[in-house]
Amino acid sequence: MPTPEYSLPDVLERMHENQHALEAAIMELTLLIESQGSIEIGGNVRGALDTIRDNAGHINQGLARLKAQ
Template sequence: MPSDYSLPDVLEKLYENQQALEAAIMELTLLVEEQGAREVGGNVRGALWTMAPIDKDEKSQDQWAPGRDSR
């Protein structure tokens, strides 16, 4: 049975979804940090850092780096 989606299409959609989730999580992280929970923010940034694709440029990766403030 032929697939409706090719592997590259599926991988591209997964990557797009990952980026959308990262952005949403980062927005929530910024909100939590503004409310004083810096340690929680650092933990989330650490988790996002491990999810960052290898091919992201250094500037993009820095926003997810633990202990970094992206604002």
């Protein structure tokens, strides 16, 4: 059985993947909430998700630099 990688870049990459999975799950819940008429709450959540998406590019660049070292 291969030994899993626990280097900093690998751990951060998995955390980033988890962030994307949580983003998708939260969006699904947001769509449900909005379909039930809670448009204001949906808008608030979408704002938070925009922050996650904005930061994703920075995280990707940081991971690429760490892996290149």
